[in-house]
Structures are given as C-alpha cells and as structure tokens.
Amino acid sequence: MAETGHGNEQQTAMEPRGPKWATSPAGKYYRLVHLDPTKAGLKGVPAVSVIWHSGVRSRWVYVSRIKNPAASVEIISDNDDIMQYEVNGGFFITWSLVREKMQLGVIEYLTSVLESLVASPKGSVKRVTPVPVLMPGIKP
Numbered sequence: 001m002a003e004t005g006h007g008n009e010q011q012t013a014m015e016p017r018g019p020k021w022a023t024s025p026a027g028k029y030y031r032l033v034h035l036d037p038t039k040a041g042l043k044g045v046p047a048v049s050v051i052w053h054s055g056v057r058s059r060w061v062y063v064s065r066i067k068n069p070a071a072s073v074e075i076i077s078d079n080d081d082i083m084q085y086e087v088n089g090g091f092f093i094t095w096s097l098v099r100e101k102m103q104l105g106v107i108e109y110l111t112s113v114l115e116s117l118v119a120s121p122k123g124s125v126k127r128v129t130p131v132p133v134l135m136p137g138i139k140p
Helices: 069-077 080-088 100-114
Strands: 047-053 059-066 091-096
Touching: 047 069, 047 080, 047 100, 059 069, 059 080, 059 100, 069 080, 080 091
Parallel strands: none
Antiparallel strands: 047 059, 047 091
16 A cells, blocks of 8 residues: 555555646646746745647656756756657646655656656666556546
C-alpha cells in the first residue's frame, strides 16, 4: 500500500488517485512559453511536472521532478530535446506538490503509462516502486 499524501488515506497499488495538478486562476493549464514562474506561485517547493503538446495528435512530452520549479521552467525552456515539440501545437505544463518521498514513485508510474516523447532522467539506479496517480485532465 502506498500513501497518497492526503491525510491518513491509503491506496492499493492499482487505484490511481490525486494529485491536484496546477492550473491557472482561470482553471486552464499553463502554456509553457507564456508561464511566469513567479506569478504562478512557484516558490521553490519541489514538485512533479508534466509537459505535453496539443495539436492534431496530442502527445505527452516530458515528466520530471523539479526541485526548484522556477529555475526548472527556465531549464526546460532551454532544452532543445523538449522544445522541438512546441511546433506541434500548444505546449502545456502542469505540476503537483507531491510529497518529496513519493515523487520518484509518481514519476516512475507516469513515465510508464504516458509514454512521453523525451525520456525522464533517472535519479537513482535502484528500483523505485511506482505510485499510481491520476494523469492531468483526469477527474476522480
């Protein structure tokens, strides 16, 4: 059983839940190229981020752990492997303030189910137990 990060609730390995994915005050996901990390409230709190492009054939692009969200948005914006997909349609980002001890498990799960176009960096060589979560845009 894995903790969901919400109170004392627990879930089995097969039941994806939360987390709450960040949206703009208007309830929409942020366009990466227009995101001002400071205005969005990214205050250096570690999080899990997901990037995707829309268009004729939407695709997940990148899943990562961001230790300093504001700086990470700049690094991602300068990464040609990621940004090459921006031409395919709107490029969107969301993040969730997943408990730090669970972040690698959440990333392991998301990378296995989303089939992102750019591989996520491996933070550790040891096996991480996937922590099932709902993908951005999926309501419980």
